[in-house]
Amino acid sequence: MPTVGDIAQVLKQLAPLALAEEWDNVGLLVGDEQWPADRVMTCLTVTPATVQEAIDQRANLIVSHHPLPFHPVRTITPATTVGRLLLDLIRHSIAVYSPHTAFDSASAGINQHLAIGLGLQEIAPLKPAPSGDPEEGSGRYGLIGEPLSRRELAERTKAFLNIEGVQLAGDPHAPIARVAIACGSGGSFLDAAIVAECDLLVTGEASFHTCLEAEARDMGLLVTGHFASERFALLSLADYLTDQLAGAHVWASRSERDPLQAI
DSSP states (O other): OOBHHHHHHHHHHHSOGGGSOTTOOOEEEESOTTSBOSEEEEESSOOHHHHHHHHHTTOSEEEESSOSSOSOOSOOSTTSHHHHHHHHHHHTTOEEEEOHHHHHHSTTSHHHHHHHHTTOEEEEOSEEOTTOOTTOEESEEEEEEEEEEHHHHHHHHHHHHTOSOOEEESOTTOEEEEEEEEOSSOGGGHHHHHHTTOSEEEESOOOHHHHHHHHHTTOEEEEOOHHHHHHHHHHHHHHHHHHHOTTOEEEEOSSOOOSOOOO
């Protein structure tokens, strides 16, 4: 039976922690490397729903893209949501590992998968990693390889992410040839996308003022929602870990939902 430490090593090979941003909190965040871990659940975020699912399904380890805790914690009590979740996890001996921005920037990470899923070619990082590896780094960009409008890429994005809607800043009929990718809160990659001479940036979320800036600079901005831009990769991560971990049952959370709903 694999241990938490064994699975952590597999995850570090997939998403080296050196790729994480300096402000991030990644790696094994809750638990003991020596704990046995034959039941593993992947999810985007540790929430009351995903913690309860992990407890009900007797998980030993949660691999959550978003860290818990993320910010320094002064107290662990039921008075806060983070405190309640940590107490429940520790009480049930459930470890938490988060790859977060290391997985975003890995050669086989979320941005790479999203770029491939949207049909990009000649894919490269928007911001190369300090490692010098040309396949590692923040964001991605690449060529579409066929004439497409912003609206047509929006439809392709909706189909790949299996979502009903996206938001677009800029003329929907404008042609595109080079596309940038930044999963999650990637609006800050707008300048890098412009420097890379991209026609459109696909991201999970961006501020109102970033959308206005994109429009002013004649740059398309396609916003999918934070959840949609990353959740798909946690499904494939569960499959990857299943292949890598003999004797372990791995699944992607079935209770996790986007907190934002169109009504």
